[in-house]
Amino acid sequence: MAERFAAARTLAVVGAGPKGIAIAAKARALAAAGLGAPRVVLGATSATVTAAMADYSWQRHLISRGAYADWVDRGRLRPTHRQWSSYLREVAERADAEIVAGEVVGLDAEDSQWRLALKSGETIQADGVVLTGAGPPITVAGQPRQHPRVLDGRNYWLAEPAFGKQVAQSVCVIGSGETAASVVISLLRKSPKRSSIDVLTSRGVLYSRGESYDENRFYSEPGDWPALAESHRREFLERTDRGVFSPQAEAILNQSRGFRTLAGRAVAIEAGDSQVVVTVEYGSERERVAYDLVVVAIGFDARWFERLLGDEARRRLETALAGAGLEHRIELDLSVAGLSPPLHLPLLAGLAQGPGFPNLSCLGLLSDRILRRYVTIAEPTRTASERGALV
Ligand SMILES: Cc1cc2nc3c(=O)[nH]c(=O)nc-3n(C[C@H](O)[C@H](O)[C@H](O)COP(=O)(O)OP(=O)(O)OC[C@H]3O[C@@H](n4cnc5c(N)ncnc54)[C@H](O)[C@@H]3O)c2cc1C
Secondary structure (H helix, E strand, C coil), X not given: CEEECCCCCEEEEECCCHHHHHHHHHHHHHHHCCCCCCEECCCCCHHHHHHHHHHHCHHHHHHHXXXXXXXXXXXXXXXXXXXXXXXXXXXXXXXXXCCCCCCEEEEEEECCEEEEEECCCCEEEECEEEECCCCCECCCCXXXXXXXXXXXXXXXXXXXXXXXXXXXXXXXXXXXXXXXXXXXXXXXXXXXXXXXXXXXXXXXXXXXXXXXXXXHHHHHCHHHHHHCCHHHHHHHHHHHCCCEECHHHHHHHHCCCCEEEEECEEEEEEECCCCEEEEEEECCEEEEEEECEEEECCCECCCHHHHHECHHHHHHHHHHHCCCCHHHCECCCCEECCCCCCEECHHHCHHHHCCCCCCCCCHHHHHHHHHHHHCEECCCCCCHHHHHHCC
């Protein structure tokens, strides 16, 4: 998706998912508020932008479908993934996002611009790039790329609709985060009564996600986040984000039988025609266990984009990092500090800028932070949430 600005600056967003759509909608709202010109004033006029954004709100989406009263009467329930996806689809249409269908296979820097190479042979020039998406699933040694008995946190959902009653009798789900939880819930619904599901966790125990106000607030208002010590930020991410099951998933799993937790780390997979053998390591012990089906849900590779980088982009990135870790060098606008042209990496912004940027917790703030780089700010008026972040 390429978003063009009145000042002829182009921001290319790789991925037309929720983040790309949110950025496109916010850019349209800026333009509708008369702020598409190079000179933009935030603060006083931000109320106009907020008003324009109401056109893309969840409430307006429900009203247009005649479902608003029902939603209120039912206690304003969280939308299901299906409802959320229908909402995003509508926002993408209303924002009239400029979508280029194609796979980006190369990204290089040329003077002050990025050059995105598409698989089709086309190229896109852009003043800035946002990389969205979770990245490709992380694999276990020996895991085949495509195998009917070995699925991952992404292709499981493509295979799931085709599962019939004969879905595997013995299944191993490797992982202990929300992706693994979603897979286990789906398998419990689909599997025959006497089937067994092992959930393999390297942490030994399946932990539930912390969801107090004090924990939740950092996801939507991360202004104070950079002021926390790094050790505390890491601990926070462990307790609320990585390798934990949500209370919603826990509520379902607490009622379910048919699955058990196994402590250990999958170190190898051997996939055959009729079974898949998983080698599990726990302390000094090693065990080989055979299953009908294995689902690997151990996370996604956030640094997948490095494979796209051309020589010049790689050189500039290395210079910008100067030996520091990438996740320490993400700035307020979610771009890599010192790298020109700007490369925005919300997926890697969790540690430095706030835990909500890699996921969908603060799409409005994410769009503001990124777009501010491409509009002229007359007065550096900051929102309360940004004041803390700019220490
Ligand atoms: C089962 C599941 C449930 C989840 N539930 C939640 C939830 O409830 N709340 C939450 O906050 N997060 C949730 N997440 C995480 C959530 O999916 C991601 O945070 C969110 O989808 C990221 O949105 P995005 O716009 O960054 O990317 P995506 O929605 O992943 O979109 C990125 C797109 O980019 C495309 N793409 C990738 N590489 C290229 C390339 N080289 N060229 C062109 N296009 C490319 C991909 O095909 C993809 O369509 C969930 C994830 C899973 C797997």
